[in-house]
Amino acid sequence: MDCDLRSPLFLIHLFMSTFLPALCVIYPLNEVNLLDSKASQGELGWISYPSHGWEEISGVDEHYTPIRTFQVCNVMEYSQNNWLRTNWIPRQSAQKIYVELKFTLRDCNSIPLVLGTCKETFNLLYLETDDDQGSHFREHQYLKIDTIAADESFTQTDLGDRILKLNIEVREVGPLTKKGFYLAFQDVGACVALVSVRVYFKKCPYTVRNLASFPDTVPMDSQSLVEVKGSCVNHSKEEEPPRMYCSTEGEWLVPIGKCLCNQGYEERSSTCQTCRAGFYKSGFGNTECSKCPPHSFSHHEGSLHCVCEKNYFRAEGDPASMSCTRPPSAPRNVISSINETSVILEWSWPDNTGGRRDITFAVLCKRCRSVPADGSQRCEPCRSNVRFVPRATGLYNTTVTVTDLLAHTNYTFEIEAQNGVSSLAPQMRQYAAVTITTNQAAPSAVSGIRKEKTTRNSVSLAWQEPERPNGIILDYEIKYYEKEEQETSYTILRARGCNVTLGGLKPNTAYLLQIRARTAAGYGASSTTFQFETSPDSAFSISSESSQVVLIAISSAVAIILLTVLLYVLIGRVCCRSKSKHPDEKRLHFGNGHLRLPGIRTYIDPHTYEDPSQAVHEFAKELDASCIAIDKVVGAGEFGEVCSGRLRLPSKKEICVAIKTLKGGYTDKQRRDFLAEASIMGQFDHPNIIRLEGVVTRSKPVMIVTEYMENGSLDSFLRKHDAQFTGIQLVGMLRGIASGMKYLSDMGYVHRDLAARNILVNSNLVCKVSDFGLSRVLEDDPEGAYTTRGGKIPIRWTAPEAIAYRKFTSASDAWSYGIVLWEVMSYGERPYWEMSNQDVIKAVDEGYRLPPPMDCPATLYQLMLDCWQKERNNRPKFEQIVSILDKLIRNPGSLKITANTTSRPANLLLDRSSLEVPSMGTMGDWMDPMRTLPCKEAFSGVSYSSCDTIAKTSTEDLKKVGVTIVGPQKKIVSSLKALDSNTKNGPVPV
Numbered sequence: 001m002d003c004d005l006r007s008p009l010f011l012i013h014l015f016m017s018t019f020l021p022a023l024c025v026i027y028p029l030n031e032v033n034l035l036d037s038k039a040s041q042g043e044l045g046w047i048s049y050p051s052h053g054w055e056e057i058s059g060v061d062e063h064y065t066p067i068r069t070f071q072v073c074n075v076m077e078y079s080q081n082n083w084l085r086t087n088w089i090p091r092q093s094a095q096k097i098y099v100e101l102k103f104t105l106r107d108c109n110s111i112p113l114v115l116g117t118c119k120e121t122f123n124l125l126y127l128e129t130d131d132d133q134g135s136h137f138r139e140h141q142y143l144k145i146d147t148i149a150a151d152e153s154f155t156q157t158d159l160g161d162r163i164l165k166l167n168i169e170v171r172e173v174g175p176l177t178k179k180g181f182y183l184a185f186q187d188v189g190a191c192v193a194l195v196s197v198r199v200y201f202k203k204c205p206y207t208v209r210n211l212a213s214f215p216d217t218v219p220m221d222s223q224s225l226v227e228v229k230g231s232c233v234n235h236s237k238e239e240e241p242p243r244m245y246c247s248t249e250g251e252w253l254v255p256i257g258k259c260l261c262n263q264g265y266e267e268r269s270s271t272c273q274t275c276r277a278g279f280y281k282s283g284f285g286n287t288e289c290s291k292c293p294p295h296s297f298s299h300h301e302g303s304l305h306c307v308c309e310k311n312y313f314r315a316e317g318d319p320a321s322m323s324c325t326r327p328p329s330a331p332r333n334v335i336s337s338i339n340e341t342s343v344i345l346e347w348s349w350p351d352n353t354g355g356r357r358d359i360t361f362a363v364l365c366k367r368c369r370s371v372p373a374d375g376s377q378r379c380e381p382c383r384s385n386v387r388f389v390p391r392a393t394g395l396y397n398t399t400v401t402v403t404d405l406l407a408h409t410n411y412t413f414e415i416e417a418q419n420g421v422s423s424l425a426p427q428m429r430q431y432a433a434v435t436i437t438t439n440q441a442a443p444s445a446v447s448g449i450r451k452e453k454t455t456r457n458s459v460s461l462a463w464q465e466p467e468r469p470n471g472i473i474l475d476y477e478i479k480y481y482e483k484e485e486q487e488t489s490y491t492i493l494r495a496r497g498c499n500v501t502l503g504g505l506k507p508n509t510a511y512l513l514q515i516r517a518r519t520a521a522g523y524g525a526s527s528t529t530f531q532f533e534t535s536p537d538s539a540f541s542i543s544s545e546s547s548q549v550v551l552i553a554i555s556s557a558v559a560i561i562l563l564t565v566l567l568y569v570l571i572g573r574v575c576c577r578s579k580s581k582h583p584d585e586k587r588l589h590f591g592n593g594h595l596r597l598p599g600i601r602t603y604i605d606p607h608t609y610e611d612p613s614q615a616v617h618e619f620a621k622e623l624d625a626s627c628i629a630i631d632k633v634v635g636a637g638e639f640g641e642v643c644s645g646r647l648r649l650p651s652k653k654e655i656c657v658a659i660k661t662l663k664g665g666y667t668d669k670q671r672r673d674f675l676a677e678a679s680i681m682g683q684f685d686h687p688n689i690i691r692l693e694g695v696v697t698r699s700k701p702v703m704i705v706t707e708y709m710e711n712g713s714l715d716s717f718l719r720k721h722d723a724q725f726t727g728i729q730l731v732g733m734l735r736g737i738a739s740g741m742k743y744l745s746d747m748g749y750v751h752r753d754l755a756a757r758n759i760l761v762n763s764n765l766v767c768k769v770s771d772f773g774l775s776r777v778l779e780d781d782p783e784g785a786y787t788t789r790g791g792k793i794p795i796r797w798t799a800p801e802a803i804a805y806r807k808f809t810s811a812s813d814a815w816s817y818g819i820v821l822w823e824v825m826s827y828g829e830r831p832y833w834e835m836s837n838q839d840v841i842k843a844v845d846e847g848y849r850l851p852p853p854m855d856c857p858a859t860l861y862q863l864m865l866d867c868w869q870k871e872r873n874n875r876p877k878f879e880q881i882v883s884i885l886d887k888l889i890r891n892p893g894s895l896k897i898t899a900n901t902t903s904r905p906a907n908l909l910l911d912r913s914s915l916e917v918p919s920m921g922t923m924g925d926w927m928d929p930m931r932t933l934p935c936k937e938a939f940s941g942v943s944y945s946s947c948d949t950i951a952k953t954s955t956e957d958l959k960k961v962g963v964t965i966v967g968p969q970k971k972i973v974s975s976l977k978a979l980d981s982n983t984k985n986g987p988v989p990v
């Protein structure tokens with residue numbers, strides 16, 4: 001066993017069988033080897049002193065790669081001092097080195113017959129030098145690092161085999177300062193085999209953190225950390241300076257700051273790589289490249305943004321992530337409401353917004369004239385003083401009011417929806433155009449009143465024509481009164497020209513005066529109040545003191561004159577209504593309690609004229625029959641045919657007109673009643689009131705000529721175009737009617753027969769109130785029915801108090817307006833369907849009201865109910881109705897909330913006390929409140945999902961199940977159809 005013990009093969013054998021698996025170690029990245037004995041396959045060339053001490057022995061590892069080991073085991077001899085010294089090891093940049101020793105050591109007890117002093121340790125030493133000293137070796141120069149003892153040594157198994165265990169010991173040495181060093185192993189009598197020696201130092205290895213690269217860094221020997229600045233990787237840029245700390249253990253600590261990939265690059269595996277085609281990255285940052293947004297593309301790698309497809313654009317300020325967009329389509333459904341020389345334009349949003357939300361509207365005003373030579377239109381921009389409220393461009397709402405237009409002039413408005421890219425694609429811009437003709441406008445105020453001559457009882461005045469006459473001035477109205485009387489009694493005079501002499505004045509008296517001009521459009525605004533004084537009596541007194549007689553004579557004369565004036569005034573008062581006036585000056589005197597507020601015109605009942613033909617000529621222009629060409633008969637009125645035709649007045653453009661004729665063989669009363677309508681109509685001037693052009697009374701047939709309304713009466717027009725209008729169009733029409741009615745009620749005129757059949761519609765969908773007669777309600781209207789009190793009344797349209805005791809007021813007109821509202825929203829349905837007049841009166845009296853028409857916006861139905869308030873003072877005024885409708889037009893979204901049409905209480909009318917009816921699920925439920933019981937039974941249990949059958953339901957089917965009244969039949973069938981189309985377009989509510 002002794003020879004075995006000393007045999008190098010013995011040790012190698014043990015090494016091979018026991019240690020090799022431990023050698024297959026991959027050194028950590030942060031360790032840099034300065035020496036690795038295993039790496040050398042040839043002789044290491046280390047020096048042994050004495051030469052019989054440490055022995056170098058070759059072996060192979062498990063891959064049969066040769067390795068070199070050293071061993072010594074002179075335990076049989078005394079006083080051992082065997083040195084093994086490595087070659088000179090350059091220090092490189094290391095400050096501190098680590099020495100890793102792998103060795104086996106045999107315990108002395110296991111060695112039989114030990115003669116010397118057996119040891120179980122050996123010493124590790126080092127020597128620093130700046131250069132290689134070759135074989136020169138001096139023991140005492142070496143500094144001891146440590147005494148190395150084995151953790152493991154030979155152990156003995158039960159079987160008596162010896163198993164050798166590998167010891168691994170690591171020692172730190174430093175700080176080192178010289179260029180290199182030697183290591184030495186001193187054996188003092190142990191049995192040891194040095195299997196491998198590795199000398200290394202630690203470093204923080206090159207790394208990339210947060211897109212910054214950090215170089216290999218050797219830590220300091222001391223405890224302090226080394227701060228290292230990173231550099232951004234290619235195609236990236238510093239966001240915050242990147243830094244890290246290198247610890248003494250060669251570990252990177254505390255990364256601070258970072259780099260971000262440039263535009264067109266994204267982070268992949270700690271590098272910045274170009275975006276692929278079809279992707280882009282417009283900003284710095286470590287986000288991924290994004291896919292090109294809709295309507296854009298990128299054909300190249302590394303794109304900062306994507307290019308828009310043809311006809312698509314990106315506005316300045318649009319983010320690269322936004323889809324490319326295009327200009328919007330044209331606005332739709334332009335509606336114009338003309339009010340004298342102003343027009344309200346309203347329109348709907350374009351169908352296509354071009355993919356953007358920044359829609360605004362711009363309105364361009366053009367004045368167009370047709371060129372007679374070639375019939376073409378010549379347009380020029382409108383005058384700069386035309387005003388747009390709120391403005392002409394950059395409109396966020398779909399309405400604008402244009403004012404200060406010229407009267408009787410054709411204008412074309414081009415309305416364009418614009419968005420952020422409209423300016424980039426002028427060729428793609430679209431607009432909607434509407435052409436209008438302005439109406440008459442009243443003249444502006446008279447100014448420049450001046451006194452020409454004053455006497456003690458007269459004054460001569462002159463003034464300037466209004467700056468904007470807006471038509472031919474028919475005459476001037478001069479209203480004056482004594483200053484002291486404070487307008488409680490005043491005199492009115494008319495003058496053709498711009499001057500007048502007022503006579504019969506009191507001497508030495510202050511008077512106040514106002515003048516206003518009148519054209520076919522009515523009165524203009526009054527001038528500012530003008531004050532004048534008559535001359536004092538003294539101016540005319542005779543200076544001679546002795547002329548008493550003359551004075552008395554003059555006094556008597558003055559008294560006589562005053563008396564005459566008084567008489568004249570009195571007679572004038574009595575006769576002013578019946579006597580015809582001087583063509584140039586007509587004097588009207590209004591006493592106490594019969595005043596008209598200045599500026600507000602009041603309707604004058606033609607009946608108050610003793611001679612109705614005087615009223616006609618007061619308010620209507622006499623036309624020469626030769627100016628009228630009748631084209632065709634369009635309808636029949638109570639007094640004769642209604643025709644369409646043309647009116648050409650001298651030096652005026654030919655216009656289309658409607659001509660109402662009075663058929664031959666009429667009585668005087670019939671003629672009076674016929675012409676009374678013109679006397680009434682002639683007093684009105686409003687865009688929503690049918691305009692009177694004039695009358696023919698001096699030849700036969702007697703005619704009333706009005707503007708022509710291309711679409712005829714509203715009820716038949718709506719029936720012809722069932723369900724063809726948008727909510728906003730219907731509200732636009734209703735607004736026009738309400739506006740006309742506001743005008744009439746402001747004038748003090750009660751219509752009494754407001755119904756869709758008495759509204760006319762022109763080609764621009766403008767609705768105008770028509771049919772103004774006195775006995776018309778009684779005679780003319782086919783809807784008129786005799787009441788118990790003898791009058792003939794259109795029951796379905798008339799307020800209960802007007803039916804019951806003929807209380808016709810603007811509030812009863814508001815009731816009728818509610819019915820018109822219902823007619824419009826149900827496209828000309830007959831109110832209360834085929835119910836008898838008696839049933840209607842009874843039902844309404846009991847509190848029942850018409851139900852909401854199909855798809856009727858809740859707000860409009862609420863308005864109807866408000867108009868049908870039993871207490872007439874609670875009904876809305878027309879002014880309020882106009883403002884409600886205006887709000888709806890400004891906020892069309894509110895029209896989307898529809899009133900609940902799925903419920904029908906008894907009598908098909910809604911009980912005002914039970915308007916909140918829960919929505920129902922089955923047709924049976926829907927029918928429940930209906931009087932038509934068999935119908936309910938037929939449908940009960942059928943859920944909405946059975947729509948195929950439902951949609952095919954016809955009025956015939958309904959008759960079979962007991963619904964015999966035409967109105968409900970139509971409603972049910974149309975409801976079922978609507979239900980069917982809804983369910984086809986969406987989930988079926990079950």
Ligand code: ACK
Binds near residue numbers: 657690709712714760
């Ligand atoms: O529905 P319509 O076509 O419109 O039938 C009636 C008929 O005459 C009897 O009143 C039509 N009508 C009345 N006045 C006018 C008008 N100013 N313009 C066009 N049609 C009119 C009405």
